[in-house]
Amino acid sequence: MVQVNNLFKTYKKGFAPALSGVNLTIQKGDFFGLLGPNGAGKTTLISIICGLSPANIGTAYMNETDILRYPEKIKKYYGLVPQDIALYPSLTAEENLRFFGRMYGIPGNTIKSEVDFWLPKMGLSNHRHKKINEYSTGMKRRVNLIAGILHKPSIIILDEPTVGVDVQSRVLILETLKEINSKGTTVIYTSHYLEEAEDLCNRIAIIDKGRIIKEGEPAQLIAQENPCSNLEDLFIKLTGKELRD
């Protein structure tokens, strides 16, 4: 479904590369976790996979289409939930969703039924006419999520969808993702919350300093490395305790 080979990416000449030789394969139906500390290169990798940013070296494919050569062609396959809230602050949740739905080319009545389904499901039925800038972080994240999945893509790519939200919001978001994944949608998501990834993901990759340092099923990876009892132990063992910039 998504395949990445030997990807290199440098933002500025003379600086350390954001990605140096990334290889990754994500299968259809996977719930794939891309885990790594701050500045590891998660967002960079995702923006290349989404055809939003070019790479210096390497190849990347989505559904057999060359992402780097035809970035426009792959955009119909996925929905992105960006790391930063990507909504119009002075529009209401409903107006935002309607607008983005229209931009996806979804017909008006389909948008209406989707919005009527998702807003209550995400606990926002009482706030649908409230402007986004009056929302709490958790509410914004939930609308941000809906905006990325409204058009029912076959791949959902989420960049830290649960950052900065309370437990209730986080549980709701993750449950929703689990449900969507169980219906066959591929989910790719990044996080530095490890226990959440351990529960959810059938596959994970640990990325640090632009390199994938481990990839596989969470349970297997934990078992391989002694004496690790959970993903957090494994993570610290692999990436060390030094602080990241």
Added chain:
Amino acid sequence: MRVFFAIYKELLILIRDKAGLAILFLMPLTMIIIMALIQDGPFRDYQQAEIKVIFLDQDGDECGKAISQGLNQAGIFKITQAEYSKYDLNNIREEVNKGTYKVGVVVPPGTSLMLQTHISRDISRAFGELTNGPSEDIKDSLHAAIQVIYDPALQASFKKSVQLALDKILDGYQASQSIKVISQHLSQYFPNGNQFNIDTRRFIQLDQKTAVPELQGLSLNSVQHNVPAWTIFGIFFIVLPLAGSIIKEREDGSTLRLRTIPGTSLVVMIGKVLAYLLITLAQFVLMMLAGIFLMPHLGLPALEIGGNLSALLLAVVSIGLAATGLGVLLGTVFKTHQQSSTFAAVSIVILAAIGGIWIPVFVMPEILRKMSVISPLGWSMETFNNLFLRGAGVEEILPEISALTGFFGAMLIMAYFYNKFKVRS
């Protein structure tokens, strides 16, 4: 189709930005009112040129009356008659020096008598009634001068018009007096009582017209300059909110989301341009209504917008496009709202100044007049002047319209390549 939703979204955001709306609509409206009132006086000075004249008639005879009447009829002087018993040449000089009057005119005593004597003598001699030459004492008295005193600050052109008016009056008066005396003499040669009444009216008249017949009597006044000028300024001010909206969309991350939707960035940008174009049209209509209906309530003349509405619409759309083009480029190039606002505000004020928004181009010094050709606000002003004052149609405003739309195209192309270059790196 999607573009309509993009326009709708843009307008929705704009309508909720009350401060932005105030800048777009109230600022130019306020500027129109203030500037039209402030410049009403100076424009009158230029156009209607009522020169205040104090007039002292020490002659108290026909010549003095003729001059007074002639100056009144000239229509460009506001005459105050100085009382004979209270004023002399020195008082008049003081009055002008104080600045109360721009010009003082004094007809000295005996002017009429001098002229009469001179004419009678010359004509008598011509008819052979006088054989001797004039005696010396009469020769001395043949000189009389009307005293004209100017305010030192009076412009040369005004002095010239005072001089021309007086010359005309004196020439005419002397000629008519001569004819009168000649008629009297001729009558003597026809004893059957025939009176010679030679008509002294002028038979060759001046027929004066403006180059455009419909605009007869309309000349540039404060309203006619300031309403279009500040409308243009207001239209170009949409650069600020437009650039701001592009930057904000990028900061909010909506731009990123839109880039993930196939073929949408362009649609949203077109929607933005069209939405702001609609705003400029609304601004234009509001300002024209203010010019036509509000100005008369302020004691100013109503705005004349010429008769060619389709040419006018074309002009407004071109001006709106030029403004949105600049907004798109600034929104693309600048990173923060602050940077783009400062740059936009300063550059629009400067382009307005050299484009003849603050004061008309024709009163600016030569060097600035030459620079005005680089200002899109100057092209816009020229377009409106052509439409409103010269009765132009589409054909006549084509050069300015092409420049404005060309400017729009150039801005978009630059923004496109800047974006492309930025994404690549």
